[in-house]
Amino acid sequence: MKAVQVTGYGDIDKLEVVEKPIPQPKENEVLVKVKACAINNTEIWMREGAYGTGSKSGWRPEGVQFPRIPGSDIAGTVIDKGNGVKDDMVGKDVVLFPFTSSGEEGTEHVSEDMSFIGSEYDGGYAEYVVWPSELCFDMPLSNYTESAVFSVSGMTAWHMVEQIQPHPGSTVMVTGANGGVGSLNVQIASKVFGANVIAIVGDMALEEKLKDLGATHVLSYKLDQLADEIMNINGGPVDSVLDVVGDALFFTSLQVLKKGGKFCTSGSAGGQKTELDFRTMYLKHITLYGSVLGTRAEFKQMLKEISKGRIKPVIDRTFPLEKAREAQAYFKESGKLGKIVLLP
Structure with missing residues (x-):
């Protein structure tokens, strides 16, 4: 598959387009064909070292391990599953809840072991991504690009x-x-x-x-x-x-x-x-x-409000995946309104 990975701390030249094997879903995981991945400050600041470098760069004590595929606002289609996942998951259009955590309901976002897709796990700057099936939710809108802009932001x-x-x-x-x-x-x-x-x-x-x-x-x-x-x-x-x-x-x-x-x-x-x-x-x-991120209950409530049309996607511009460098540079320009989205 085609993917964009961050090779270390620095400018946009640290983003490289590469060919990688398609990841295989393990038990309780699904393989998602990425249709759209919106850009966040998070992956830019991670690359720039704004959160710190080494052990301070990620959500876990060990820090971000390079190379890493960034991207956490992901919409796509489930095309394969691991053991323990129901058959009807295959074919579903989904958005991904962007982190894992052992925290109890309502405190997931403050758990010490919270781990973020695109930081602790390879993310959505790619044609495919694997993720726990229980963290994949039905797309709130019929359009992939529009559905991809909500997960983190x-x-x-x-x-x-x-x-x-x-x-x-x-x-x-x-x-x-x-x-x-x-x-x-x-x-x-x-x-x-x-x-x-x-x-x-x-x-x-x-x-x-x-x-x-x-x-x-x-x-x-x-x-x-x-x-x-x-x-x-x-x-x-x-x-x-x-x-x-x-x-x-x-x-x-x-x-x-x-x-x-x-x-x-x-x-x-x-x-x-x-x-x-x-x-x-x-x-x-x-x-x-x-405040940063939120709970699964809040995520589900947000998706309901999006489905009702009370919260609308705001998209400034889309870029093809291989233009990730240009997209991140554009993200930092002033005068935009809304999200920038990468399309594999």
């Missing part, structure tokens, strides 16, 4: 919104609202939980598209007095912030949060380290949440 966004528990009439500020997670934060907070959403982006040409996704207001982070603008359009401070930017908007986020407000982060594209004046946090009774 969608579950991360869903879990973030669950953390802050917005209610109808409350206001949620979403940073990085044009990205994969951010655009889903907008949809889930507004269309599932009924909140008003202030979407923060870089390019105001995306304003109408963000409003179509459910944003009440759209503002550029480039505004000189961004905090004042947020307070003005909202008529006061906001209830919660869903953040994927990190340092660049952290101070503004704390400024505009109400007393008793909630700040939830799952990313740091705008800087991984920041300064925090603890007085701001305790005097305003702010709750800080760190």
Whole structure:
């Protein structure tokens, strides 16, 4: 099969197109013919060493073992099975829950042995992938490309919104609202939980598209007095912030949060380290949440909402698998809306 593997830490030249044997499903596993694999920050930061190198690079103590096939947002068709898998799994169109874990229901994502497809296991930058059958779920939409954009970004966004528990009439500020997670934060907070959403982006040409996704207001982070603008359009401070930017908007986020407000982060594209004046946090009774991925129950609920049409796929562009280098380079450019998808 054709696959793209990461050979080590570095730039996009560490991505190589190779020919590898098709993997064989073991007991309780299935072989999936990959039809689409969306790109996430996760595999780019892994390659760049942003999480650290050596033992710090992955989810397990031993770190990522190179070469590794990345890719965790996968949709495809089951074409073979190992022992212990029911016959009716073959032929199913599926999306993959992206990690294994021995954690009990509701705590899978915080288990010490959590292992991620594309990091601890070979992933979806390939024509075929093997995965446990119990972690393969029916595709929520009839289109492979559209179904592939939710697994990691969608579950991360869903879990973030669950953390802050917005209610109808409350206001949620979403940073990085044009990205994969951010655009889903907008949809889930507004269309599932009924909140008003202030979407923060870089390019105001995306304003109408963000409003179509459910944003009440759209503002550029480039505004000189961004905090004042947020307070003005909202008529006061906001209830919660869903953040994927990190340092660049952290101070503004704390400024505009109400007393008793909630700040939830799952990313740091705008800087991984920041300064925090603890007085701001305790005097305003702010709750800080760190969040990544989510639970199987949340994944299933998300798929239901997608099937109902309440959460829609947002796709910026597709690339053929062998153009993975170009796709990852494009991923890092500004001004996009939604996901980038590789098509084997």
